[in-house]
Each structure stands twice: as C-alpha cells, then as structure tokens.
Amino acid sequence: MNVYPQILEAALKGQKMLAVLIDPDRIDPKKTALLAAQAAHYGISFFMVGGSLLTEGEVSQTIKLIKSHAKLPVVLFPGNHSHLAPEADSLFLLSLISGRNPEYLIGQHVAAAPRLRKMDLEVIPTGYMLVLCDNLTTVAYVSQTLPIPYEKAEVAANTALAGEYLGMRLAYLDGGSGAAKPISPRMIRTVKQSINIPLIIGGGIRTPEALHMAFAAGADVVVVGTRLEEEPSLISDFAAVLHQFNKKK
Secondary structure (H helix, E strand, O other), X not given: OOOHHHHHHHHHHOOOEEEEEEOHHHOOHHHXXXXXXXHHHHOOOEEEEOOOOOOOOOHHHXXXXXXXXXXXXXXXXXXXXXXXXXXXXXXXXXXXXXXXXXXXXXXXXXXXXXXXXOOOOEEEEEEEEEEOEOXXXXXXXXXXXXXXXXXXXXXXXXXXXXXXXXXXXXXXXXXXXXXXXXXXXXXXXXXXXXXXXXXXXXXXXXXXXXXXXXXXXXXXXXXXXXXXXXXXXXXXXXXXXXXXXXXOO
C-alpha cells in the first residue's frame, strides 16, 4: 500500500487527508486497538508510527497491533535510524531542514540506507521543519536544533521551498509532540503558497476546530497524535471535519 501516490493524487484534487500518529513509547494496547478499529470505520487516511525517543516502545509490535485491527497503510515516522521496521508500508525519510545539525540532515540517513535497501518499504523523502509553538518539545531537545520562530512564516516558506528544490517530495511543518498550540494559519498559508509539493501539518492539533483551521489554511495532510492516543473515541469528531472538507470538492 504505497502512500505517496495517494497523498499526491489527493493534493492535486484538493482533497484532504487525516493521519493518526502512534508513539510506541506511550502505547496503551487496548486504546490503540480501539483507535485502529475506529480509524478504519471512520475513513482515516493512514497511520504513522514513531517518536523522538523510543526508549521503551517496540515499533514492530505496534505496527502489528494496528494492522490486526485496521486495513490501513502504516508509515514510519522515525526519530533515528534504529526506528525502522519491515512491517510498515512506507517511510517518511525525514531531513530536518529547519535545523543545521548534520546528523539529522544526512547522518542518520547514511546509517539507515543499508537497512532500507533490504526492506520492502516505500521511501518518501520529506523536508521536515520544526516550529516553535510556545514550548520546546522533545524533538528540539533530541535533535539539538533551533525551531523556526512561530511568527516567521516567510522563513518557513523559504525553508520548504529549498527542500523542494533539493528533491523532497513532501514538506512537513511540525510543532512537535506536546506542542502548546498548533502552527498558525498564516504560516501554513504562506508555506502552501510557496511550494508545489504536498504539505503536512502536525503538532498541537487537539480539537476538531484546530483541524478545521489547518485544512482551511491549506494543509493537505494533518497529523493528530496525542489527543487521540488519550481519547480514541474522539476520532469521530476529527473524521467529521475531514469528510466535511472533502464533500466540498
């Protein structure tokens, strides 16, 4: 189940996609099983599995749990080269282009390359940009990079455009897990107007209203993680926003 053609086709048609992010370090098997089943029922686009630390969680087991309850694609969202698993369908190969730490621009990728060569994964080069949404998140701490300031929409736009010129197939703006607030509509809009590749937004999307705001500003894919991990039953409310936008097209 290749994910990139689905993202690209949806973006070209003006259709929105909603992804659910599961962090194996925070997994509650019962809640995750319920969330997977509900995601399939309500027409969520795909799952993402990964996190910044992964000190205790098991990536492969998390993917198997999801796939046992939902026939949806699972995309790896790795914090480093050790977070790979052949059970996934696809991989967002993240290059942290908002930072200047070579380890997360190319170092981890070199370490991952020989393992990826042996895996039957769809690899999607992704320009990953961290945005400061009031609080420093685990991503900033682990990567030892400075996020893009919240109000600097033009910096984010130029960074995303540079990523596109470098051959990235996706642009990903992220406030990080546990972000105090979502990325601003102005930044989303400015970035979207500056690039020709699909735009993913994540971090701080804790309400259907925040999801609506991100879609309205131009996000092609929005990622919801922490809130749905806490309350899987809320997925119906988020899905309603997704379907509301797609009915307009």
